[in-house]
Amino acid sequence: MEKWVYTFGDGRAEGESRLRDLLGGKGANLAEMARLGLPVPPGFTITTEVCAYFYENEKQFPPELDAQVDAALVFLGALTGKSFGDENKPLLVSVRSGARASMPGMMDTVLNLGLNDVTVEALARHADPRFAYDSYRRFIQMYSSVVLHIEHRHFEEIIEDYKEANALTFDTELSAEDWKKLIGDFKAKVEEEFGAPFPQAPREQLWGAIAAVFGSWMTPRAITYRLLHDIPTSWGTAVNIQAMVFGNMGETSATGVAFTRNPATGAKELYGEFLLNAQGEDVVAGIRTPQNITEAARKAAGSDKPSLETALPRVFGEFLKTTSLLEKHYRDMQDVEFTVEDGKLWMLQTRDGKRTSKAALRIAVDMTHEGLISKEEAIARVDPASLEQLLHPTIDPKAERRVIAVGLPASPGAASGEIVFDADEAEKLKNAGRKVVLVRTETSPEDIHGMHAAEAIVTARGGMTSHAAVVARGMGKPCVSGAGAIRIDVEKGVMTAAGRTFAKGDILTVDGSSGEVMQGEVPMIQAELSGEFATLMEWADGVRRMGVRANAETPKDAKVARRFGAEGIGLCRTEHMFFDSGRILAVREMILADDENGRRSALAKLLPMQRADFVELFEIMAGLPVTIRLLDPPLHEFLPQRESEIRAVSDALGVPVEKLQRRLAALREVNPMLGFRGCRLAIAFPEIAEMQARAIFEAAAAVKKKTGDAVRLEIMAPLIIAKAELDLIQASVSSVATAVAKETGEIIPYSIGAMIETPRACLLAGEIAATAEFYSFGTNDLTQTCMALSRDDAGSFLGRYVAKGVFAADPFATLDQSGVGELIAIAASRARDARPGVKLGICGEHGGDPVSIAFCEAQGLDYVSCSPFRVPIARLAAAQAALGKKPSTQA
Numbered sequence: 001m002e003k004w005v006y007t008f009g010d011g012r013a014e015g016e017s018r019l020r021d022l023l024g025g026k027g028a029n030l031a032e033m034a035r036l037g038l039p040v041p042p043g044f045t046i047t048t049e050v051c052a053y054f055y056e057n058e059k060q061f062p063p064e065l066d067a068q069v070d071a072a073l074v075f076l077g078a079l080t081g082k083s084f085g086d087e088n089k090p091l092l093v094s095v096r097s098g099a100r101a102s103m104p105g106m107m108d109t110v111l112n113l114g115l116n117d118v119t120v121e122a123l124a125r126h127a128d129p130r131f132a133y134d135s136y137r138r139f140i141q142m143y144s145s146v147v148l149h150i151e152h153r154h155f156e157e158i159i160e161d162y163k164e165a166n167a168l169t170f171d172t173e174l175s176a177e178d179w180k181k182l183i184g185d186f187k188a189k190v191e192e193e194f195g196a197p198f199p200q201a202p203r204e205q206l207w208g209a210i211a212a213v214f215g216s217w218m219t220p221r222a223i224t225y226r227l228l229h230d231i232p233t234s235w236g237t238a239v240n241i242q243a244m245v246f247g248n249m250g251e252t253s254a255t256g257v258a259f260t261r262n263p264a265t266g267a268k269e270l271y272g273e274f275l276l277n278a279q280g281e282d283v284v285a286g287i288r289t290p291q292n293i294t295e296a297a298r299k300a301a302g303s304d305k306p307s308l309e310t311a312l313p314r315v316f317g318e319f320l321k322t323t324s325l326l327e328k329h330y331r332d333m334q335d336v337e338f339t340v341e342d343g344k345l346w347m348l349q350t351r352d353g354k355r356t357s358k359a360a361l362r363i364a365v366d367m368t369h370e371g372l373i374s375k376e377e378a379i380a381r382v383d384p385a386s387l388e389q390l391l392h393p394t395i396d397p398k399a400e401r402r403v404i405a406v407g408l409p410a411s412p413g414a415a416s417g418e419i420v421f422d423a424d425e426a427e428k429l430k431n432a433g434r435k436v437v438l439v440r441t442e443t444s445p446e447d448i449h450g451m452h453a454a455e456a457i458v459t460a461r462g463g464m465t466s467h468a469a470v471v472a473r474g475m476g477k478p479c480v481s482g483a484g485a486i487r488i489d490v491e492k493g494v495m496t497a498a499g500r501t502f503a504k505g506d507i508l509t510v511d512g513s514s515g516e517v518m519q520g521e522v523p524m525i526q527a528e529l530s531g532e533f534a535t536l537m538e539w540a541d542g543v544r545r546m547g548v549r550a551n552a553e554t555p556k557d558a559k560v561a562r563r564f565g566a567e568g569i570g571l572c573r574t575e576h577m578f579f580d581s582g583r584i585l586a587v588r589e590m591i592l593a594d595d596e597n598g599r600r601s602a603l604a605k606l607l608p609m610q611r612a613d614f615v616e617l618f619e620i621m622a623g624l625p626v627t628i629r630l631l632d633p634p635l636h637e638f639l640p641q642r643e644s645e646i647r648a649v650s651d652a653l654g655v656p657v658e659k660l661q662r663r664l665a666a667l668r669e670v671n672p673m674l675g676f677r678g679c680r681l682a683i684a685f686p687e688i689a690e691m692q693a694r695a696i697f698e699a700a701a702a703v704k705k706k707t708g709d710a711v712r713l714e715i716m717a718p719l720i721i722a723k724a725e726l727d728l729i730q731a732s733v734s735s736v737a738t739a740v741a742k743e744t745g746e747i748i749p750y751s752i753g754a755m756i757e758t759p760r761a762c763l764l765a766g767e768i769a770a771t772a773e774f775y776s777f778g779t780n781d782l783t784q785t786c787m788a789l790s791r792d793d794a795g796s797f798l799g800r801y802v803a804k805g806v807f808a809a810d811p812f813a814t815l816d817q818s819g820v821g822e823l824i825a826i827a828a829s830r831a832r833d834a835r836p837g838v839k840l841g842i843c844g845e846h847g848g849d850p851v852s853i854a855f856c857e858a859q860g861l862d863y864v865s866c867s868p869f870r871v872p873i874a875r876l877a878a879a880q881a882a883l884g885k886k887p888s889t890q891a
């Protein structure tokens with residue numbers, strides 16, 4: 001015979017915590033607590049398999065269930081000395097739902113089930129009548145609301161009217177007689193709303209509640225929650241039926257909730273609240289102000305209400321022992337629910353407590369030091385993605401926020417600065433030492449220098465994958481995108497939001513973690529990698545196999561990267577150095593030159609600037625590997641777009657406006673992503689690559705002379721699709737290397753490699769490896785070219801594709817494993833066959849995504865490279881991947 005029911009109580013249990021799938025989280029832990037000999041009111045769990053049966057059989061229960069429930073009720077009766085439905089010694093129970101994963105949207109708990117007009121009198125005879133009628137009215141309210149679906153407010157209105165008519169303020173002032181009268185009114189209301197009397201038969205009540213729990217598995221709320229959290233419908237919920245204990249029996253009774261450590265800070269201190277003479281969720285319902293559990297917390301809160309420690313000292317002592325035992329047993333911070341009935345402690349629930357990322361770090365490290373868990377477990381317990389909150393400056397939680405618009409939390413962190421509407425102006429002000437927030441309707445590649453200069457970016461339009469959002473995340477800058485309430489008038493230099501007008505120069509604060517845009521400067525807290533955070537990182541470094549590098553080109557980013565533990569630069573984008581306002585003119589001169597000589601003379605102006613950049617960068621990266629990507633973007637991105645700008649450039653370079661416009665038209669591309677860019681530029685204009693190579697080698701030689709430490713140079717050609725391309729580039733790089741070695745007397749070792757960004761390159765990876773000494777997978781473009789999906793244009797439908805399940809996740813955030821991932825796997829294996837030991841890395845946004853990092857580990861890549869602010873995330877994720885932990889897809 002199939003077993004559908006598992007009992008627990010009196011130091012024994014048929015279930016245990018390992019049977020979570022079958023008994024749900026609540027049921028499994030109640031069984032476990034009973035086995036531990038803790039004071040748990042006896043009860044039984046109807047398994048999740050009954051839920052599955054229920055939905056497979058037109059909402060019928062298995063035929064054996066009835067008898068098994070009866071037997072379990074007899075078991076409860078034997079332990080409590082009461083009997084379900086008995087007119088003298090009635091057993092009362094609670095009916096509680098409990099799925100495998102804790103899940104809002106499920107039926108609320110029904111307490112005091114088994115009470116009716118007869119049993120309530122027995123309760124009144126044996127205990128205090130007020131308590132009896134209070135319990136009965138609570139039962140009618142709960143049962144009517146969660147099983148009969150009569151709105152709560154009906155009962156609340158009846159109580160309020162009664163209190164008003166009788167000049168009463170608090171529920172506690174109502175006497176037995178008052179509640180007795182109200183029970184009559186409640187029952188009349190039920191009959192009116194439900195069309196039938198309130199069910200009096202305890203067994204009818206019980207089966208009604210059981211069916212309601214199973215029924216709640218399929219409510220729209222529960223279905224939506226499961227969809228959002230990847231919980232399969234097939235899991236089902238369990239039902240727990242448990243003998244009641246009463247926290248509402250007077251001043252020696254109480255109910256409460258507690259965490260074994262502080263869930264906000266992780267501090268090792270019991271943290272919780274309780275109420276005397278109360279039942280169930282009164283504590284969280286907010287009707288009365290709860291009391292602190294410990295004296296220390298009471299003092300800290302400045303509360304004048306006694307703590308549990310002083311109100312019920314003996315109970316408090318036992319509670320302390322119990323919670324510390326639970327923590328040791330589960331080896332994790334616990335979130336417990338308890339009730340005290342007339343001076344006796346009862347445990348009603350325990351589970352691993354939810355915590356902030358700060359608390360998660362501290363608890364993991366503390367528990368390792370306490371010997372409760374191993375370092376590996378500590379590493380596995382912290383969600384890498386959650387660290388992001390800790391790495392950016394954050395708004396002081398105590399600060400006042402005057403929110404003027406809310407958009408998407410596109411890139412986390414917070415910053416304040418003066419409003420600017422224009423990228424050039426952002427840069428100008430930044431160079432003058434001011435802090436600015438760039439506010440635009442949307443951004444384009446032309447704004448990159450302004451985004452770099454800004455402390456934060458706000459756009460009125462665009463989604464989580466808009467240009468602004470993606471670039472800001474890469475830069476580790478706070479960004480709010482799609483703040484639709486903001487209207488910008490660039491000509492007038494003003495914006496409006498929240499019915500107010502803000503001018504250029506007014507101060508805004510942007511919270512990219514919440515999506516809020518605030519007026520004025522709001523105080524911040526700076527991020528630091530110290531204390532438990534630093535300790536956990538050290539442990540992670542001890543187990544991780546893959547290297548972690550950063551994508552960085554500015555000295556500032558390189559410093560952040562090193563501070564966060566990057567072991568090199570995996571992608572240094574040289575074009576970012578060209579967008580600088582002091583250089584863009586020379587770049588434009590080079591692009592507009594009529595012949596090679598003209599280009600060479602413009603490039604000669606750029607050489608010292610580029611060399612100076614590299615010197616600074618190489619000094620910071622002292623001896624670490626640095627992958628430098630040769631010029632990549634299509635040239636038109638460097639040219640002016642607006643009429644006024646075109647005229648200014650024409651004046652500055654002495655080039656006629658018509659010529660400039662002709663050149664612009666010639667360079668304009670229908671699909672720039674697929675056009676004249678990447679290494680194609682170096683093939684068409686070898687002098688550009690030569691200048692860059694010269695800047696690189698001269699800088700390395702200078703740094704080596706100065707510090708004795710050159711970086712490990714890796715020169716990378718972007719968008720390679722053929723071995724011949726890399727051969728041509730290699731030839732010119734190597735001749736520059738030889739020339740510079742002769743001139744400087746320093747031989748700088750380097751390797752040459754390819755950025756793999758197209759399916760063709762993946763398939764030809766074996767052949768190209770004859771020349772390439774390393775590969776870096778540029779997974780942003782590889783995703784675009786593999787899926788015919790433009791990152792900038794995908795925003796409008798990407799969300800829908802994810803919602804409808806076409807994509808499991810945003811492929812620009814998490815590597816698409818069945819397409820892009822497969823190409824990487826093919827490329828990696830062909831490259832290794834052709835050149836054993838070839839160095840393989842990844843440098844797309846995916847390099848900072850834990851799920852993608854786990855994929856890279858599985859492929860045996862040598863390193864991941866990500867934005868500086870994600871370096872600690874990548875270090876932890878790489879460690880978890882090395883330990884074989886499956887990363888969770890939900891934050």
Ligand code: ADP
Pocket residue numbers: 041093094095096097108109111242243244245246247255256279280281337338339348349
């Ligand atoms: P939730 O999953 O929403 O926390 P629970 O099933 O844990 O719901 O029930 C909520 C509260 O009801 C518990 O914290 C406890 O205070 C009270 N409760 C549940 N069962 C009993 C019981 N058998 N005796 C006394 N109180 C109970």
Ligand code: MG
Pocket residue numbers: 108109281
């Ligand atoms: Mg609840």
Ligand code: MG
Pocket residue numbers: 337349
């Ligand atoms: Mg609970």
